[in-house]
Amino acid sequence: MSAGSDLSAPPRVRLGVALLVAGLHSLAILGLIRAFAPDLAGRAIDAVVSTFAVEAPRSPEPRPPEPSPPPKSSAPTPAGQAAPAGRRAVPRATVTPPPRITLAPPVAAPPVAATGTADTSGARDQGAGTGAGGEGSGTGRGTAGTGQGGGSAAVKIAGEINSARDYPIATRDLRIGDRVIVAITVGTDGRPSACRVVRPSRDAQADAITCRLALARFRFRPATDGAGTPVVSVFGWQQRWFYRGGE
Known part of the structure; x- marks a missing residue:
């Protein structure tokens, strides 16, 4: 080609x-x-x-979550206010009325003292009274009344109850610090003839023992009337129980 x-x-x-x-x-x-x-x-x-390498786009980093807004605090409830001071109470002035004094009407005394059973009344056994009765129209003491007149009361001259051995030991704590009062009938010979409890203690057994011992141990000078003659009378006796020092 x-x-x-x-x-x-x-x-x-x-x-x-x-x-x-x-x-x-x-x-x-x-x-x-x-x-x-x-x-x-x-x-x-x-x-x-x-030369022709292409960098792949990076995914965007996640944004941090936005902090949630703080909760809206509700407005504090207003505290109750103290009530206004009340009115000052002023006490009403009071006046105490003067006390009313009522005078009792005077009692006219009788011209002559009356007679009756007053001369024989009192805390005595049945018999002659303890009053100062008399005969006549005067108010003074008579000379022929049946009462004791200016006589004397009975006097204890012998006998005592002062030994703890006279009472049972079993009831000692019951009667300690207590007392009993008895009424003793005294005859014209000065000997007690009867006894009764007037004010009992907590220990009834001790009360009975007190009366029994009084009848057995006590001797009296009898009571007399205005003429000095012995008469029957009542003698009161109080017995107390207590611890002696050192016991």
């Missing part, structure tokens, strides 16, 4: 031939490069790849 015929070929054929020649030259150059520098092609490829 002549040169003239090549130049007369159509442009499309000429372009294909040129591309073929260029490809052959590229292959020859690539073969030489691989023969003398086998890693050059890899570096070139890596350079081209790194």
Whole structure:
């Protein structure tokens, strides 16, 4: 094929031939490069790849949660206020009325003293009274009355109850600090004839023993009337129980 015929070929054929020649030259150059520098092609490829490397976009970091707003504090309930001071109480002035004094009407005394049973009344056995009765119309002491008049009372002259052995030990704590009062009937001979409890203690057994011992041990000078004659009378006796010092 002549040169003239090549130049007369159509442009499309000429372009294909040129591309073929260029490809052959590229292959020859690539073969030489691989023969003398086998890693050059890899570096070139890596350079081209790194040149066109595209970094993937990072996902945005999550934003920290916004702090929740503090709860709205409710307005404090207003404290109750003290009530206004009350009116001062002023006591009403009072006046104590003067005490009313009622005078009892005077009792007119009779011109003559009356007679009756007053001369024989009192704490005595049945018999002559202890009053100062008399005969006549005067108010003074008579001379022929049946009462004791200016006589004397009975007096104990002998006998004592002062030993703890006279009473039972079992009831000692019951009667200690207590007392009994008895009434003793004294005859005209000065001997007691009867005894009764007037004011009992907590120990009834001790009360009975007191009466029994009084009848057995006591002796009296009998009571007398205004004329000095012995009469029957009642004598009161109080018995107390207590611890002696040192017991």
